[in-house]
Amino acid sequence: MADIEGSPGSSMHGVTGREPVLAFSVASSTVPTDTTAKFDLPVDSEHKAKKFKLFSLANPHMRTFHLSWISFFTCFVSTFAAAPLVPIIRDNLNLTKSDIGNAGVASVSGSIFSRLVMGAVCDLLGPRYGCAFLIMMSAPTVFCMSFVSSAGGYLAVRFMIGFSLATFVSCQYWMSTMFNTKIIGLVNGTAAGWGNMGGGATQLIMPLLYDIIRRTGSTPFTAWRIAFFIPGWLHVIMGILVMTLGQDLPDGNLSALQKKGEVAKDKFGKVLLYAVTNYRTWIFVLLYGYSMGVELSTDNVIAEYFYDRFDLKLHTAGTIAATFGMANIVARPFGGFASDYSARKFGMRGRLWTLWILQTLGGTFCLLLGRANSLPLAVTFMIIFSVGAQAACGATFGIIPFISRRSLGVISGMTGAGGNFGSGLTQLLFFTSSKYSTATGLSYMGIMIIACTLPVTLVHFPQWGSMFLPPTKDADKASEEHYYSSEYTEEEKKKGMHHNSLKFAETSRSERGSRVVSAPTPPNSTPNHV
């Protein structure tokens, strides 16, 4: 049957289908494997892993993954360690609501700057030392909590500990030296999500430690200070592990190797220009502030909220608060998956709608959380809010790689900084003044989330359209190649600097959804029924 041309089974439609956007491994045929390399995982020509084997500690790829995400996790634990203990700390240091709110703002503001600097540090020292330096130099700031005796001191220490959140950058940078670009999305998304979990885990860990220390006989005002030693020790331990067990590159360390890069070094000024002048960058900076930003804000206020509103014990409030942050283990990857799944049929329009739906859902349930008067209802609303917000984070980074190829690094960095900025802003607006209660603050934050998610309707790609509009009718402009090579001047194109972008443009055709023009049918096949 199959040898009769045109008969069922002989069509070549879809055989050369687009590569999977979300994948656990890259099909060997698409990226050549370097068979001379002796690694645990199949690697490409740069010795970056093509496969992601989760439950392995093999050197160097998977070991790097685990060292990296656990370091990031540790920094989240210490940055938000104060949050579940605030009911004790506020009595010890005689804090007012604005003191607590300002310290929360400070805890997320420091990393806006440290994340921007971290990229350069990783370039200079390598991601291994970038991570180790940050995590071990912020260990003293965690130990400093034992000295704090006033509102000012509390704010200063939380600000300094917050710098450690820049391990996000070293984590993602380090992953990109170890894993092939085709699977880097999943790897980075998993590492980021599991790192963010630290904000939830700390709400469980710290009250538990506090309880244990109190049982050994400590008074409350001393017990919370001792509890802070544990995150501090984690910093030191992870720093030492990173330095002794980690390596910068698959083949060794930066200082011992002479690395000859294949990629021509781009000019930072140009990269920054194309990031900043692309309006979509700014829309996503705003959007991420209301998915990641509100997640960080909620990490800071939710334990105290449940403790006060529902008269719970400290460790009960902590447990409930922990479920908020721990949802990251599945919620963020789910968001990325939902984005990819909707893209299969609806392309970029599907991704944009998915993001809007998830983030607006999060906002709606944040609003309802503030209104909930009974504990079971409040917990339910909080969980749905957390899934919505965290899935939206994952969905955001499902779209970001397509905004620009040339300036992807800078745009990712700016978006990340936007997340922290959004967190600082929402804490300042809604959780610092005594004008309204925390419950009202949560409701207002929910309204602001819904409002600030609307700009996603304005994101338009000439080649793919937007949420409501189709792609542009101009045949020239409606191509992926045109969009990605428009980031280079004619001179730069003559130098061939845009070739990687052209390669990317080809693979990005998957964002057309089911309208993808599959490979042309073989010329000598005729349909059965003419």
Added chain:
Amino acid sequence: MAIQGSIVASILLSYLVAACYGATFSSLQNTLVVTASPQAGQVLKGGEDNITVTWSLNNTFPAGTDSDYKTVKIKLCYAPISQQDRAWRKTEEELKRDKTCQHKIVAKPYSPSTNTFTWTVQRDVPTATYFIRAYVHNSADKEVAFGQTTDSHKATNLFEVQAISGRHVSLDIASVCFSAFSVVALFGFFFLEKRKAKASQKS
């Protein structure tokens, strides 16, 4: 017959309603006279100083007022100045939701004669301005009366507590030691590796 029935029903209903609704502060009678040893404006040290509370029934009230008084609970309560900007210490009418008095001093069985109790200020009492209030509970453990050391506006006869800092010299020393270790370990590794790299380049 129907009227009698409806009266009984309305009495039962109001009893139920009263039982369901938490007692409110304004429903309590100020029948106890409570005094405490701290002078107005005195500063007490947490963990060290004592407070002696004295309470008795105010005899100007008719006999039989205390017929259902069972236990007296003495509490340390926040003055309005220490409640500002601190919603977790807010005064609410409904006693179940009221957060004014968060520190229990003592609970004793009720007796109309003069009672005293001496209490050492606990080490978990925060730095704030306070007064002392005694709640009288009936046999159903519901508040029925109270007495306090201050006036109805909570403005007179207030005293302060200076809490312990919670800091210890041993903690401070441990903190410095671990911080120093962290920094030294980091730079130690860094320079050691740099030297090894230089050595391997030369050889």
